[in-house]
Amino acid sequence: MANIKDIAKLAGVSVTTVSRVINGIPYVSDEKKEAVLRAMELTNYERNMNAVHLIKGKTNLIGVVVPSIKRPYFGLVIEGIAEEALKNNNNLVLIQTNYEEHRELEALKMLKLKQLDALIICSKISNWEIVEEYANYGSIIVFEDARGRSVSSIFVDHYKSCMEALTYLSGKSHRKVGCCLARKSGTSSKQRELAYRDYLHNMGEPFDPNYIFYDAIHFEDGEWIVQRLTAMHNPPTALLVTSDQVAAGILACCKEREIDVPSRLAIVGFDNQPIAKILNITTFEIPLMEIGRELFLRSISGGFFQKEIPVKLIERLTV
């Protein structure tokens, strides 16, 4: 296998020049650079992938940061990203953070070290300042509301969409509305809870902490939610639910216990996942696949970009 000295000899340049080309250091004339790259190709100098990536100009790897691919919400975004990655001949590096900041920092470092062409952050943990700093080194786009920040972003206004859903339920004469949320500390949960409290305040209704159900994330969570509901003296007549998966779980448990939906309990989901269509769940569509596709395309095209994605009411049979 050729080493750097061989390359230098073949290209008719010094070892320092070769090293400069390999390490991306400037101060090499275009002519010499080309001679080095040609020598690398000729000698099949493939062991050092940085050299190959220098020749190609990029790695064709796009990083995707998610808490875990297990949540259907992120699963659909990743499906959209993966669809475009396939079309555009890119591979994906999946970095699951489990909400641990050091894992996200690792991904940001990979971008800085040019191991990735771009980075898509589906759910951010670090401070905005850190993300903004790394955005100087490569293309970053986040699936979070980054208004007022210098980071590209495609986002849903969860405050606005939650308010929209509550207004819809109010129009259907529901006064006692409960709210299922994901992690208490999550960005979207916080925005939705704020909307919920503001809504109650605007309506002159009291806030009842029992009407909030945190950590409602999976289908299986439907069970304890319905259990808590049935134990209440004054249960809500409608539930605004984290996602269609959780809504499906609640619906399944209501059926088992013969709680009629929607006459005794109205249910509104979010996302419009396939299961919502199958089970006829009324929901606010968040076009996650489409968002994933656009996140990918914007990540490779680079440049500053911010866009809000509106939600859309899909009326079915659970309200």
Next chain:
Amino acid sequence: MANIKDIAKLAGVSVTTVSRVINGIPYVSDEKKEAVLRAMELTNYERNMNAVHLIKGKTNLIGVVVPSIKRPYFGLVIEGIAEEALKNNNNLVLIQTNYEEHRELEALKMLKLKQLDALIICSKISNWEIVEEYANYGSIIVFEDARGRSVSSIFVDHYKSCMEALTYLSGKSHRKVGCCLARKSGTSSKQRELAYRDYLHNMGEPFDPNYIFYDAIHFEDGEWIVQRLTAMHNPPTALLVTSDQVAAGILACCKEREIDVPSRLAIVGFDNQPIAKILNITTFEIPLMEIGRELFLRSISGGFFQKEIPVKLIERLTV
């Protein structure tokens, strides 16, 4: 930023020695190698990731080759892989092939070039000989029946499991059984079709090509399958279906058209996906999440390993 010459000076060795260490060429004493690695760390020689990977001894990246993450079948396997990757501090490089061989070869090459610590192939395209050759360069495990081959493998015997399902339907007095399959050229489809033909032959029943439904892959495919069934003069009384997703699509269309399941049409799925539980579909469980988890763990532990995963009948309400 330090270049190779700086490293050489600091380590008190020649540039050739540094290049040898970087490129993993032997003929360098352990003492000199350590001096070079130490110099690299001291000078923050981070641009060349191969150097960093040399220091760490690995990349912490595991490659996963799949046709596309969009099929729920592979989606669940990837979920299992991702779960263990998170626990073991590894990131995943997702290589979607869309059944194009050159994309799989790219993944194999990445393994050879040590860009990946191991490679998990969920659905193989290349000849076994090619995979066997690359297995010399790094850890490879396939989710395919590799018996008789020198490649590690965790697999389901699709011939055997299809035969088991047909025998079950026969025990329920079904003589006219149709069969929904994925891609005609797919390994598992071929095995299932062979079992189907052998089964009919053993039972002395004729083979009717109209009873086979190829390209039954997604929930949406339920629609044309039910359309074709209703247009038949002599339709099957039972369907053995590619996956629970497709079975769910068929079930949903039967409900719409008031075709009673199971009295007019019995339906058996495969996989035991969450949707099968929700819709009470009788299915043969393939523990895809568990398989994913084991694929990952075996891929990082390395060594030759082959294991057949049995399927398990889950009786619900569609037979």
